[in-house]
Amino acid sequence: MPSFTLVDPLCEECSDPVTAANLISTVEGDRLCPDCAEELVRCDGCAAHTRTTSLTTEDTLLCSECLSGWERCGDCDAYARRIRTVIGGADVCDHCAEHYSSCDDCTELAAETYPVDGGNRVCPTCEYDDYRECSECFTLIRREETYCENCLDEHPSHDAVHGYDYKPAPHFHGAGPLYLGLELEIKTPSGHFDDAVDTVLAHVRDLAYLKEDSSIRPCGFELVTHPMDYAYAQERFPWPLLARLRLLGCYTDADVGIHVHVSRTGFSSPAHAYRWLKFVYRNEAPVTTLARRSSTWAEFSPWARSQVRDYAKGQRSAARYQAINVRPAETFELRVFASSLTPQQVQAALAFAAASVEYTRGLSAADIARRRGWEWTAFTTWVRSRPQYSPLLAEMEALACAS
Structure with a gap:
């Protein structure tokens, strides 16, 4: 009966033969000899050899598998366990979030905020949804209001004078058809x-x-x-x-x-x-x-x-x-x-x-x-x-x- 000789596998990097016991698997699935593996970096999380690591906000280098569940900061490009949404900007890590202001209405971070009557600042979303310009100046006021605090003192008001967007149900008078x-x-x-x-x-x-x-x-x-x-x-x-x-x-x-x-x-x-x-x-x-x-x-x-x-x-x-x-x-x-x-x-x-x-x-x-x-x-x-x-x-x- 013929006998078979087992051939050592080859390193997938240098193609040299290496015993199976000495083969080292990388995160990417490559099988390398110890010398070639030593030229790669090792993940700070799992210690596995890997061709690519990414920097985290915790100053660690992690492989793609260990980065599962982490998200990339749109400002510093580092990966973070928690990312915060910025209205009008990229999502950012906690450290980069410190450079942004919060909207005084919705409390969300915003790339830009606008001053409104009373001294607060609001994000573009709240500004669009809830504010308009004062009828006398350019100060942003609530949509249901007509004048800012400064201009209000100069303009009389009356409860029976409704806001500009007031539109009651119509009551038709006469026979029509043209009204x-x-x-x-x-x-x-x-x-x-x-x-x-x-x-x-x-x-x-x-x-x-x-x-x-x-x-x-x-x-x-x-x-x-x-x-x-x-x-x-x-x-x-x-x-x-x-x-x-x-x-x-x-x-x-x-x-x-x-x-x-x-x-x-x-x-x-x-x-x-x-x-x-x-x-x-x-x-x-x-x-x-x-x-x-x-x-x-x-x-x-x-x-x-x-x-x-x-x-x-x-x-x-x-x-x-x-x-x-x-x-x-x-x-x-x-x-x-x-x-x-x-x-x-x-x-x-x-x-x-x-x-x-x-x-x-x-x-x-x-x-x-x-x-x-x-x-x-x-x-x-x-x-x-x-x-x-x-x-x-x-x-x-x-x-x-x-x-």
Whole structure:
């Protein structure tokens, strides 16, 4: 029977034969002779030979197996048993964490913090979620507040004047189908602020409410009505209120405006909405004359005009400060008018919103092609024959844009 001679295995590094008893296994699974193994480092944890070790925050060198459960610091690159999250930065070890500040709101570490009213500092996440700029300066304040502590002393407040983001459930007045929501920005003397608020509340009752608005400086409020159809607005809005406010020293200037929300459900179809949007944008010159201002807060931009077909189909734009703001889901916001405490001017804003919608409701291709239906003169002729829009016609004539 033949005999077999066992051959010594070879070192996987130098290929020299070595007895099995003298073979040394590395962490990576290599089998080496003692001489080759001696050239490798040894893990401070398990003492095994290894080709690679990593430094830890405890000043040890560990192999890949001993590093299981450890995490790498994003700052010093050392491995640590515990890693801390840094908002806006890499995760770090306890030693590197000492170089970061904690958010005074959420207590998390942050790569950068921002000062807020009262002296605390907050992380970017809390700043985005919970804070905004003071309506008067750039100090960060809680979202539900309006002014920082310094500016608050200079601005009167009233419990009935809600924050800028206040939006109660709407109460509809009138028969529709077209509803209008009036936003009237009013400035007040600081010494008569409370009187002005109380006067408004006594007149509007449940028809409207008051809000703060950062554009109304140094002192004032925005009067916001619940949705009304045009006839209800003309008959039931307390128009003598405007004269009462003037007697209290309230006023308007170039910084404040009238916005009229026009209900989307008041349009018979997307094609109707398209005709209305296009009519307003095609007649920039007479519309701005009627509105008594041309403002960057209500821009007639060529870009917006080019998008009216998509807007009519429901596409919404991030650009708010356009002649017609299409961001609201339920309304188009007509922003063009300068504010006023003169009843005819406010009535004319409402009348234009209603009349332009009704005019374009029945505007046919033949009207456009043969009777120049897009043109302002065709619209003014139509208005003249409808007495319900007399405040609009009177304002057109007063401003010489009735032809």
